[in-house]
Amino acid sequence: MLKMNGCRLADLGSQVRAMRRERCLTQEQLADAAELTQQTLSAIESGARSPSLGTLGKLATALGAYWSGDAAGWVLISRSAAVTNPR
Numbered sequence: 001m002l003k004m005n006g007c008r009l010a011d012l013g014s015q016v017r018a019m020r021r022e023r024c025l026t027q028e029q030l031a032d033a034a035e036l037t038q039q040t041l042s043a044i045e046s047g048a049r050s051p052s053l054g055t056l057g058k059l060a061t062a063l064g065a066y067w068s069g070d071a072a073g074w075v076l077i078s079r080s081a082a083v084t085n086p087r
Helices: 009-022 027-033 038-046 053-063
Strands: 065-070 073-078
Touching: 009 027, 009 038, 009 053, 009 073, 027 038, 027 053, 038 053, 053 065, 053 073
Parallel strands: none
Antiparallel strands: 065 073
16 A cells, blocks of 8 residues: 555545545535546545546535644644634
8 A cells, every 4th residue: 555654545544534524525526516527526536546636626625624744643633623722
């Protein structure tokens, strides 16, 4: 299985799938919003296809989220869940 900074691609895809489901979106709806085909999104969610950084960015934007990562791995974070420090 391919890895991106220690995170298996299947893990990235499962994060996309989980957030898509949380937002009650079909694969077709998310694929349209991210300017991808449904087949491409399906392959990414299953870990069968390696997404480019640009594709990961499009998916995050379409989901209202962003990717955060380091050597330990990458996590898809909802923008609505982000907390800012008032200081």
